[in-house]
Amino acid sequence: MSDKDQKHQQRQQKVKQKVDAKVEKAQEERGIVLVLTGNGKGKSTAGFGTIARAVGHGQKCAVAQFIKGTWACGERDLLEGHGVTFHVMATGFTWETQDREADTKAAQAVWQQIKPALADPSIDVVLLDELTYMTNYDYLDLDEVLEAIANRPAEQSVVITGRAAHRRLEELADTVSEVRPLKHAFEAGIKARKGVDW
Numbered sequence: 001m002s003d004k005d006q007k008h009q010q011r012q013q014k015v016k017q018k019v020d021a022k023v024e025k026a027q028e029e030r031g032i033v034l035v036l037t038g039n040g041k042g043k044s045t046a047g048f049g050t051i052a053r054a055v056g057h058g059q060k061c062a063v064a065q066f067i068k069g070t071w072a073c074g075e076r077d078l079l080e081g082h083g084v085t086f087h088v089m090a091t092g093f094t095w096e097t098q099d100r101e102a103d104t105k106a107a108q109a110v111w112q113q114i115k116p117a118l119a120d121p122s123i124d125v126v127l128l129d130e131l132t133y134m135t136n137y138d139y140l141d142l143d144e145v146l147e148a149i150a151n152r153p154a155e156q157s158v159v160i161t162g163r164a165a166h167r168r169l170e171e172l173a174d175t176v177s178e179v180r181p182l183k184h185a186f187e188a189g190i191k192a193r194k195g196v197d198w
Contacts, residue, residue: 037165040179059124064114107139132162
């Protein structure tokens with residue numbers, strides 16, 4: 001074995017020991033709350049990836065889509081066929097509607113539709129897509145949202161997406177990931193692409 005290969009093996013052995021120790025320590029079994037936030041592209045995509053993974057394992061899932069319109073949605077088209085329940089706000093972007101009262105009513109209607117899923121032990125994963133806007137704009141009561149998530153069945157996981165996640169949502173979460181924008185095709189004048197962006 002060359003000196004370079006030996007050093008590589010020693011480094012990887014140290015990494016393995018650290019990972020093995022963390023795996024040994026992480027033995028608690030329960031659902032988690034995952035927040036995907038930040039200004040970069042891919043938060044909803046990652047949320048739907050989690051739903052697809054859960055469905056692939058035979059788990060039951062439910063999705064609430066806030067800030068979504070009535071346009072085609074590849075994720076919805078695929079996942080509804082696999083038993084995933086969707087509740088869609090269907091008003092489009094708030095900068096398009098510019099109607100706080102109507103948006104608030106639409107958000108609250110979707111919240112009332114998805115809220116029972118957060119109390120249903122038969123549902124393994126709930127995705128609250130673009131929820132952060134709803135609490136930041138006061139369309140939904142943050143305390144009510146936090147209470148429903150905190151009091152969900154112990155084995156249920158919840159994925160929350162959207163920019164500028166409220167500090168209290170992050171505090172409640174077990175995992176928080178921030179997606180940062182380094183470069184975006186749209187900023188270079190490239191149109192959103194079916195199958196990639198929506």
